[in-house]
Amino acid sequence: MMEKIVLKAKNREELDNMVKRSLTLGEDEEFRITVLKEPKKILFFNVNGEYEIEIVKKGEKRENPKVKPAENRTGSGKNEVKSENRKNEFRNSGNNHKENRKNDGKNPKENVKQGRKNWNGQNTENKEKHQKNERLNNENTRVQKEENKKVEVEAENSDDPxxxxxxxxxxxFIVNSKLSLKIVNISKEGERYVVNVDGKDIRYLIGEKGSALNAIEYLLTSVKTLKNIKVVIDSNNYKDKREEALRDLARKKGKKVLDSGRNVKLNPMSARERKIIHEEISFIKGLKTESVGEEPKRYLVIKRIKD
Incomplete structure (x- = not known):
């Protein structure tokens, strides 16, 4: 059986150089290349392709594999494994359920007492959270309605250059990125301009937890003609969904600080996201936030207020 290796490269030229450096061939040997994954260029970074290099005897005919690499990843063998795993999970969950019922039946009075204890401890906290969330949601709804009215007027009638x-x-930017995207509309909300973008490759524009969106917005601040303009890039109300996720994160991390008494450091965020976290923490008595570092790696630390 001839030797096979897998190499990663940005393009075919880089692959050829890697092969020349890595392989030592005999007089009767040559190598063949099978593309496992094509290389891609997405926004500011390149995704390496994967290539299988096979050393064979010269003149040897290439055998067509019964199952192609792509089919291996999605073929029936994997489906059978998944099916078997699902069966095992079902059996295990059934056994766990039976075991839990046995344990519950051993001391029902103790379970009831524990349930009451947990409920009493959480009831006050949940009530306070509910009241804060209700006030916040009402305020956000009012502000959003007012901003929507402004957007509607300015988007249709503004001569703003x-x-x-x-x-x-x-x-x-879209042309240079080579992504399948389109501008849905551009509107003005208060002092900021909102660009709504959509398309087949929108996931690449958003990035992990909105990181690509934040990077592009930061890039806009360095453009001479847009330097003093606040521009927000959004898609399918992603920013609203992200805001809710950030508020939930702030509440969870805030509770952790109160319970442990230790500071919690959050990941670097944009100024807008830090403001959301700071606002949510301000609703929790006994906590404060502190910004640390320089843009674009500036982050928040949630601290307990000393008595």
Whole structure:
């Protein structure tokens, strides 16, 4: 059986150089290349391709594998394994359920007491959280309605030259990124401009937890014609969903600080996201936030207020 190796490279030229450095062939040997995964260029970074290098005897005919690499990943063998795993999980869950019922039946009075204890301990906290969330949601709803009215008027009737500048920059950015995207609309909400973008490759524009969106927004601040303009890039109300996730994160981390008494450091965030966390923590008595570091790696630390 001839030797096979897998190499990762940005393009075919880089692959050829790697092969020349890595392989030592005999007089009667040659190598063949099978592409396992094509390389890609997404926004500011390259995704390496994967190539299988096989050393064979010269003149040897290539055998077509019964199952292609792509089919291996999605073929019936994997489905059978998944099916078997699901069966095992079902059996295990059934056994666990029976065991739990046995344990519950041993001392029902103790279980009831423990349940009451947990409920009493959580009831006050849940009530306070509910009241805070209700006040916050009502305020957000009121502000959002007012901003939506402003957006509707300005998007239709404004002669603001910033709309053209922003659209021109975004068009150029989309073309250079080689992503399948389109500008849905550009509107103005208060002092900021919101660019709504959609398309087949929108997941690459958003990035992990909105990291790519934040990077592009930060990049916009360095563009001369847009330097003093606040521009927000959004897609399918992602920013609203992200805001709710951040508020939930702030509540969980805040509770952790109160319970442990230790400071909690959060990951670097944009100024807008830090503001959301700071606002949510301000609703929790006994806590405060502190910003640390420089942009774009500036982050928040949640601290307990000393008595």
């Amino acid at each position: 910033n709309f053209g500048r922003i659209r021109s920059f975004m068009k150029e």
